[in-house]
Amino acid sequence: MPTGSARPSVRPNMAQLITNCHYPELMIPHFDLKRQTRQLKDELMQALEHTLDNCQFILGDEVLKLEETFSAYCQAEAAAGVSSGTSALHLALLACDVGSGDEVITVPFTFAATVAAILYTGATPRFVDIEPGTFTMDASKLEAAISEKTRAIMPVHLYGQAADMDAINAIASKHNLSVIEDAAQAHGAEYRGKRVGALGDIAGFSFYPGKNIGACGEGGICVSQDAKLIERVKTLRNWGQQGRYQHVLKGFNYRMDGFQGAVLNVKMRHIEAWTERRIAIAERYRDAIAHPALTLPALAETSTRHVYHQFVLLCEEREDFRAAMQQAGIGTNVHYPHPLYRMEAYSDLGYQAGDFPTAESVAVRCVSLPLFPEMTDEEVNTVIQAVNEWQ
Numbered sequence: 001m002p003t004g005s006a007r008p009s010v011r012p013n014m015a016q017l018i019t020n021c022h023y024p025e026l027m028i029p030h031f032d033l034k035r036q037t038r039q040l041k042d043e044l045m046q047a048l049e050h051t052l053d054n055c056q057f058i059l060g061d062e063v064l065k066l067e068e069t070f071s072a073y074c075q076a077e078a079a080a081g082v083s084s085g086t087s088a089l090h091l092a093l094l095a096c097d098v099g100s101g102d103e104v105i106t107v108p109f110t111f112a113a114t115v116a117a118i119l120y121t122g123a124t125p126r127f128v129d130i131e132p133g134t135f136t137m138d139a140s141k142l143e144a145a146i147s148e149k150t151r152a153i154m155p156v157h158l159y160g161q162a163a164d165m166d167a168i169n170a171i172a173s174k175h176n177l178s179v180i181e182d183a184a185q186a187h188g189a190e191y192r193g194k195r196v197g198a199l200g201d202i203a204g205f206s207f208y209p210g211k212n213i214g215a216c217g218e219g220g221i222c223v224s225q226d227a228k229l230i231e232r233v234k235t236l237r238n239w240g241q242q243g244r245y246q247h248v249l250k251g252f253n254y255r256m257d258g259f260q261g262a263v264l265n266v267k268m269r270h271i272e273a274w275t276e277r278r279i280a281i282a283e284r285y286r287d288a289i290a291h292p293a294l295t296l297p298a299l300a301e302t303s304t305r306h307v308y309h310q311f312v313l314l315c316e317e318r319e320d321f322r323a324a325m326q327q328a329g330i331g332t333n334v335h336y337p338h339p340l341y342r343m344e345a346y347s348d349l350g351y352q353a354g355d356f357p358t359a360e361s362v363a364v365r366c367v368s369l370p371l372f373p374e375m376t377d378e379e380v381n382t383v384i385q386a387v388n389e390w391q
């Protein structure tokens with residue numbers, strides 16, 4: 001209540017007081033980056049100091065080491081560290097020769113960067129709807145979206161679950177299209193026992209601080225089974241140079257910082273433990289959440305390792321549910337409130353309301369629960385109890 005307001009101060013109602021003493025440790029945030037950073041502070045400081053001492057501020061040994069570790073982690077052949085997940089996707093598309101006049105098929109229900117990266121190349125994004133259970137690309141709708149201009153397909157492993165890559169790859173090879181995985185949310189996820197990142201032609205991952213493994217700033221990486229594609233990305237990220245001042249391609253300033261490479265090498269030592277903890281929390285949610293008005297996220301049969309970047313419920317009364325969680329001291333979020341073609345920035349893509357009914361219906365019902373590796377068991381239980389008690 002602002003001071004000087006004419007209205008008398010509002011007394012908290014009884015329900016709120018009871019709620020507050022029922023959940024004294026307000027609040028359980030949707031995501032808390034401070035816990036992890038605090039735990040790793042000594043290791044991170046050492047890594048940063050090492051970079052300060054050797055002055056490898058752009059690329060350098062730490063980025064090289066990360067490229068080796070991360071490509072091995074993805075069961076891939078090679079990797080190239082870049083300045084963000086968005087630049088990873090942009091360069092992955094360029095490495096596959098996508099450009100002006102081409103069309104790239106993706107989903108409308110994703111973060112804006114997926115579509116922005118396609119637009120940066122001069123190509124046009126074309127959408128296919130998502131599946132209602134897994135929220136990933138509906139491969140059964142893919143062929144109908146292919147035109148003479150189609151050059152590539154960009155599935156998104158949304159929330160940490162792999163899209164149906166066998167079906168997508170089969171259609172791509174039939175029509176001679178490249179497949180670029182948007183793996184920004186899916187580090188370590190598996191499809192039929194194989195890691196994402198090595199399932200299509202090339203993949204882009206993000207190290208945005210809120211992703212399953214994050215830099216202390218911006219970062220991203222391209223991964224591929226094809227070392228030649230990664231060589232192209234390495235040329236493109238560094239002003240298109242092959243050798244100093246030898247510009248063989250029209251490139252970009254998309255190099256990864258040495259500091260971020262050093263930070264990520266520290267964090268790679270923990271990625272498996274963090275991922276297993278994410279999965280354990282998600283399994284607790286799956287086992288314990290039971291509410292007639294809430295739908296749990298579906299696990300695809302092909303998705304042998306969902307890494308739960310987000311744990312997303314569907315709920316008709318979403319705003320009411322979110323308000324109740326807030327009252328109980330629990331942070332929720334919405335990923336994402338609108339399919340991209342409904343946003344002003346992308347309203348010129350030629351789509352209109354109703355074009356992708358599943359994306360639209362999920363966008364109004366989806367809600368993400370708190371899920372991060374540093375959550376305590378007690379916090380997980382508190383979330384479960386509050387969710388199940390919602391009326």
Ligand SMILES: *Cc1c(COP(=O)(O)O)cnc(C)c1O
Pocket residue numbers: 084085086087110111113114156182184185205206207208219220
């Ligand atoms: C985060 C994200 C990106 C972009 O990554 P940045 O590192 O933020 O540039 C791209 N696609 C998806 C699906 C994402 O979640």
